[in-house]
Amino acid sequence: MTEEKLNIINYNYRQPYKEGIYLIIGLKSVENSSKVSHFTKVKYYVECKNGDFIYRQDGGLLRKQKFGYFREKNTKISDIITIFDQLSSLKWGIEHQQQNIAKCKKNQMLEDIQDDEFKIGLWVDLSENFSNISKVTYKGVYKDGLKIGRWVTIYQEKIIGEGNYNSKGMKIGKWVEIYQRFSHCCQLTYKGKYREGKKFGLWEILHTTPKKQQIIGGGFYGLEEQKVGRWTEQHENFTNFISSNQYNCQLLQFGNYQQGKKIGRWDILNSKYPISFNKFEIIGGGIYDENAQQQGICFELSENFGNYCQIRSYGEYRNGKKYGRWNTQFRDNQANDFIKMFDGEYDNEGKKKGKWIESFENYRNDIQIIYAGEYKNGIKYGLWDMKKRNYFNKYAGGIYNQVQKNGKWVDLELQESYQKIFLNHTDCQVVQYKDGTQLKEISCIKVI
Numbered sequence: 001m002t003e004e005k006l007n008i009i010n011y012n013y014r015q016p017y018k019e020g021i022y023l024i025i026g027l028k029s030v031e032n033s034s035k036v037s038h039f040t041k042v043k044y045y046v047e048c049k050n051g052d053f054i055y056r057q058d059g060g061l062l063r064k065q066k067f068g069y070f071r072e073k074n075t076k077i078s079d080i081i082t083i084f085d086q087l088s089s090l091k092w093g094i095e096h097q098q099q100n101i102a103k104c105k106k107n108q109m110l111e112d113i114q115d116d117e118f119k120i121g122l123w124v125d126l127s128e129n130f131s132n133i134s135k136v137t138y139k140g141v142y143k144d145g146l147k148i149g150r151w152v153t154i155y156q157e158k159i160i161g162e163g164n165y166n167s168k169g170m171k172i173g174k175w176v177e178i179y180q181r182f183s184h185c186c187q188l189t190y191k192g193k194y195r196e197g198k199k200f201g202l203w204e205i206l207h208t209t210p211k212k213q214q215i216i217g218g219g220f221y222g223l224e225e226q227k228v229g230r231w232t233e234q235h236e237n238f239t240n241f242i243s244s245n246q247y248n249c250q251l252l253q254f255g256n257y258q259q260g261k262k263i264g265r266w267d268i269l270n271s272k273y274p275i276s277f278n279k280f281e282i283i284g285g286g287i288y289d290e291n292a293q294q295q296g297i298c299f300e301l302s303e304n305f306g307n308y309c310q311i312r313s314y315g316e317y318r319n320g321k322k323y324g325r326w327n328t329q330f331r332d333n334q335a336n337d338f339i340k341m342f343d344g345e346y347d348n349e350g351k352k353k354g355k356w357i358e359s360f361e362n363y364r365n366d367i368q369i370i371y372a373g374e375y376k377n378g379i380k381y382g383l384w385d386m387k388k389r390n391y392f393n394k395y396a397g398g399i400y401n402q403v404q405k406n407g408k409w410v411d412l413e414l415q416e417s418y419q420k421i422f423l424n425h426t427d428c429q430v431v432q433y434k435d436g437t438q439l440k441e442i443s444c445i446k447v448i
Helices: 085-106 418-422
Strands: 007-010 020-031 037-049 052-057 060-066 069-072 075-078 112-115 118-126 136-143 146-155 158-165 171-178 188-195 198-208 213-221 227-234 250-258 261-271 281-288 294-301 310-318 321-331 339-346 352-359 369-376 379-388 394-401 404-412 426-434 437-447
Touching: 060 085, 146 171, 158 188, 188 213, 198 227, 213 250, 250 281, 281 310, 321 352, 339 369, 369 394
Parallel strands: 007 020
Antiparallel strands: 020 037, 037 052, 052 060, 069 075, 112 118, 118 136, 136 146, 146 158, 158 171, 171 188, 188 198, 198 213, 213 227, 227 250, 250 261, 261 281, 281 294, 294 310, 310 321, 321 339, 339 352, 352 369, 369 379, 379 394, 394 404, 404 426, 426 437
């Protein structure tokens, strides 16, 4: 089954239980030896069948577990994992949660109890994005499965957010909440008010560093929690690595909302310096029509855009779909101008067609890896090569059949290879695939 035919579950989306196969667009934490960390998007699959959740990626089994759920307004909500780290580290996360609960018991506070599928008493819950780089928890009291009273958000044993629930479990009054991608290197919070469980009025976006906290954006919510008027928001790639400026990604976007939908001109702003609105440059953006569909020429940033990976593409949108030839550009973090890397073409349905060259998912100044191959009806087809940019010799790749890997592939060893790539050699593994499933690893090779 191709991705186009699957229902999609985005990170932090709560899914009523229904059997089937779903494509998860989740988040994965990335951390190197310098403790530079951030979240990046990752795709994998979950099959809900006979009370089991079966998680897979690239044909390999990630995790199998019994159906887990919680009750919300008398509906069973599937406890589907959308944070990739939790697939391998969930047990560790639960142990972290239990340690916090133990502290509460030691201080003779309320005990956590679960009765008839409903939580009651004092609980320490893991945050939705709990991971190695975001060990955030929520602490408060449940009554018959509903959160009531004051709840606090805790990170590194400090309260970084808080607010109140009424007797019906709805948020009320003033709240401070964390950004979905909150981590040590992206300490963003939202500050505003709730009315009967819905945001209203002015909400501010706050950025915190060891030295200060400042407002970097915000806007207004109207009826039914819909954004209205002028907004300045963090781009989803926003990060601020305090001790490692080369990895910074200080991106904002601003424009107008109408009844919760983007309309008119939206621009993307970038700064290589500590946040200062006087030093931002416009490096992307486009136009939305009255139906919130993109139209005309648009500049988009790559999913892992950052100070050390400045890649963007530009081309035309027609009725919300990419059309015609799109160009991909790159610039070094010390340069001012972007240069063309490669291009490719979209058909009338917004699907890729013909020959394409694409950048490696973790492309950076020191990891200039590209893919080259062909698309048919938006699906990768035939031979795809992996090679270094500006080099003709390939060192990895294989054959796609209906978007699935088949036959013998030379795969890049991603986990250990970043610094080795920088030193002009890397480790690869020769793998046999059938219909996207990895059958066996044949050998490991080193490519110069």
